[in-house]
Amino acid sequence: MSDKLVMSTGNKAMAAAVKMVKPTVVAAYPITPQTEVIEAIAEYVDGGEMTARYIPVESEHSAMTACIGASITGVRVFTATSSHGLLYMHEMLHWAAGARLPIVMGQINRTLAPGWNIWAEHSDALSQRDTGWLQVYVSTVQEAYDATIMAFRIAEDNRVLLPVMINMDGFLLSHIMQPFEMTEPGDFVPQISLPHKIDVNDPKGYGAMSPSDIHFTFRHDMEKAMRASRTVIAETEAAFAKRFGRSYAPIEEYLCDDADVVIVAMGTLGKEAEVAADLLRKEGVKAGVMRIRWLRPFPVDMKIEGKDLVVIDRDYSFGFGGVVAGEIQARYPQAKIASVIAGLGGQEVTYEDMANFVRTRKVGTEFWFGIPSEEQ
Amino acid sequence: MTEIPKEEMLLKCPSTCAGCGSLLALRYILKAAGKDTVLVIPACCNSVIQGVYPYMLHTVPVYNIAFAAAAACASGMSEAFRAVGKKTNVIVYAGDGGTADIGIQALSGALERGEDFLYICYDNEAYGNTGMQRSGATPLGAITTTTPNGKTVNKKDLDRIIEAHNLPYQATACASYPADIYNKVKKALSIPGPKFIHILAPCPPGWRTPSEKTVEIGKMAVKSGIWVLWEKEYDKFTISAPSRAAMKKPSPVVDYLKAQGRFRKVDDATAAKIQAQVDKNLKKIAAEAAYSEENA
Numbered sequence A: 001m002s003d004k005l006v007m008s009t010g011n012k013a014m015a016a017a018v019k020m021v022k023p024t025v026v027a028a029y030p031i032t033p034q035t036e037v038i039e040a041i042a043e044y045v046d047g048g049e050m051t052a053r054y055i056p057v058e059s060e061h062s063a064m065t066a067c068i069g070a071s072i073t074g075v076r077v078f079t080a081t082s083s084h085g086l087l088y089m090h091e092m093l094h095w096a097a098g099a100r101l102p103i104v105m106g107q108i109n110r111t112l113a114p115g116w117n118i119w120a121e122h123s124d125a126l127s128q129r130d131t132g133w134l135q136v137y138v139s140t141v142q143e144a145y146d147a148t149i150m151a152f153r154i155a156e157d158n159r160v161l162l163p164v165m166i167n168m169d170g171f172l173l174s175h176i177m178q179p180f181e182m183t184e185p186g187d188f189v190p191q192i193s194l195p196h197k198i199d200v201n202d203p204k205g206y207g208a209m210s211p212s213d214i215h216f217t218f219r220h221d222m223e224k225a226m227r228a229s230r231t232v233i234a235e236t237e238a239a240f241a242k243r244f245g246r247s248y249a250p251i252e253e254y255l256c257d258d259a260d261v262v263i264v265a266m267g268t269l270g271k272e273a274e275v276a277a278d279l280l281r282k283e284g285v286k287a288g289v290m291r292i293r294w295l296r297p298f299p300v301d302m303k304i305e306g307k308d309l310v311v312i313d314r315d316y317s318f319g320f321g322g323v324v325a326g327e328i329q330a331r332y333p334q335a336k337i338a339s340v341i342a343g344l345g346g347q348e349v350t351y352e353d354m355a356n357f358v359r360t361r362k363v364g365t366e367f368w369f370g371i372p373s374e375e376q
Numbered sequence B: 001m002t003e004i005p006k007e008e009m010l011l012k013c014p015s016t017c018a019g020c021g022s023l024l025a026l027r028y029i030l031k032a033a034g035k036d037t038v039l040v041i042p043a044c045c046n047s048v049i050q051g052v053y054p055y056m057l058h059t060v061p062v063y064n065i066a067f068a069a070a071a072a073c074a075s076g077m078s079e080a081f082r083a084v085g086k087k088t089n090v091i092v093y094a095g096d097g098g099t100a101d102i103g104i105q106a107l108s109g110a111l112e113r114g115e116d117f118l119y120i121c122y123d124n125e126a127y128g129n130t131g132m133q134r135s136g137a138t139p140l141g142a143i144t145t146t147t148p149n150g151k152t153v154n155k156k157d158l159d160r161i162i163e164a165h166n167l168p169y170q171a172t173a174c175a176s177y178p179a180d181i182y183n184k185v186k187k188a189l190s191i192p193g194p195k196f197i198h199i200l201a202p203c204p205p206g207w208r209t210p211s212e213k214t215v216e217i218g219k220m221a222v223k224s225g226i227w228v229l230w231e232k233e234y235d236k237f238t239i240s241a242p243s244r245a246a247m248k249k250p251s252p253v254v255d256y257l258k259a260q261g262r263f264r265k266v267d268d269a270t271a272a273k274i275q276a277q278v279d280k281n282l283k284k285i286a287a288e289a290a291y292s293e294e295n296a
């Protein structure tokens, strides 16, 4: 293993990871704050550092579709997008997952218009929850790099064969420089072998008319693959830790064992929350943090017995509530949740703000950070 | 002489780069269109140029819409205005990416349906808003952030694609010729049905030219014949005055290329290829104008 310590933005680290795993085709369309990823890849390809075919398509709908076309031939495929680009892909996200294609996509989380706004928010990815894509949320440049490498191995595992979306907070991580270890993955990501790849010597029809009962089976198979992906993720993260020394879990816990109150958040908010927990501990509050990394498949073993949860959602499902809070409540009906809506449109949320959410929490209520209490 | 109104329809606070050709063009478009106008703007530089809420650059309403959606939005808006008897001008102001690439499907649909609005594509030959990636309208040889060694394929001939829809009015223009823009917009808005104007809009950061050279660079494009000003009203095709003059003795395209940093990787063979394409296109256009005159 030859690790190099380098400085990089989240975007460039993701591009570097993609280069390392040598996809055959990259099809992409620019959108802020993802552009750096695909510009870096375009440079690698033009400069001869990467032998992939780079297809500069005319829209995201075509980006995802070109990835689908490439993937079904059995090669490794990557794309990246954000926000409106992701939404414009929505139809094809279903096509990719339904066709069981292990496409890996970098997804830089950003708000949606109107009111054009380019800053971080999770609404874009969360509104794609039901497409059959695996979703991981990262919180550091190192994690962006590592998760990208692991994503290929997970997606391409024959027990999974579902696409993976790596979510990274726009600007807060995509454009932030941090040092990270640039690990050569070597054979950590095995050669891709797609069992249902197109083969002219064994002609098959793909996506043909399917009667209800068969269609039902296809969908159930997808869910079985989602469940199996929990095992594959655990194996992959364990193998990664063993080989490269950096360990990850579907939920990263910080000071949770004896905690009375736990902040739950995704992405950079989840990392910042660790500082809030330290601060609260100094005040004698037994606080901890659960940073949800894999939102799909959803974690099945959250240890929340006897704890208050302060769930910070950088998103909102109108007419319902914070998405992550709602997901936890649905899966763990006994959960005692104080829901906080914060960080929409890139609103700044500091560890001090988070500590305050904990201090003033009211379980069973929803609090919009920055909106006066009489308007809540 | 064209009398252009003194009244400014843009306030003095645009968040453009210095020397932006698209804003220069818009200034005259709005002067020609007047107050009874709504602008529809898909994602592009002009989504940013208009300023940050609650401030606004334009003195007419601006409706911002998703990148692929401008022509469909304008269709709905125009149909609604006409339904209640309003004449309000609906003008799409979109970049080349939003027109030639992601937006072309909605545009084609609207043109085919014969919707009553004016679609203006300002062509800075790349994706300016996201930091200068290649678009379908980026010319051969131009460096962008996704074609770091220069684009290896040709500029999409957007005008021929639009022309295939047989719309009542279609024109090209260039930000360096404001009177020509003004006249074409006036004429377009006097005709019912779909109208399309394609404006070359030099872009200093994207073209890697000095900010104060925008007008000069645009003129070089026209004088070399790499950009030709013409208009087509129903079947009547006419070459506009600046291009008619230029076509008598076009200047070498290589002067135009040399004046811009984005073409610095163009080798002699590519330059010759571009010159040959320009020569061929000029012949085609001259023949079309002659044919139109004969059959008038």
Ligand SMILES: Cc1ncc(C[n+]2csc(CCOP(=O)(O)OP(=O)(O)O)c2C)c(N)n1
Pocket (backbone or CB within 6 Å): A029, A030, A031, A032, A060, A084, A085, A088, B043, B044, B045, B046, B066, B067, B068, B094, B095, B096, B097, B098, B099, B124, B126, B127, B128, B129, B130, B135
């Ligand atoms: C579906 C979607 N994909 C990508 C974007 C990001 N985006 C915004 S503007 C733009 C480029 C616009 O280029 P062009 O139309 O040529 O106009 P210009 O920016 O050059 O003025 C891109 C890629 C978006 N807003 N929506």
Ligand code: SF4
Pocket (backbone or CB within 6 Å): B015, B016, B017, B018, B019, B020, B021, B022, B023, B045, B049, B124, B128, B129, B202, B203, B204, B205, B206
């Ligand atoms: S990038 Fe070009 S088109 Fe966009 S605002 Fe700047 S000068 Fe104008």
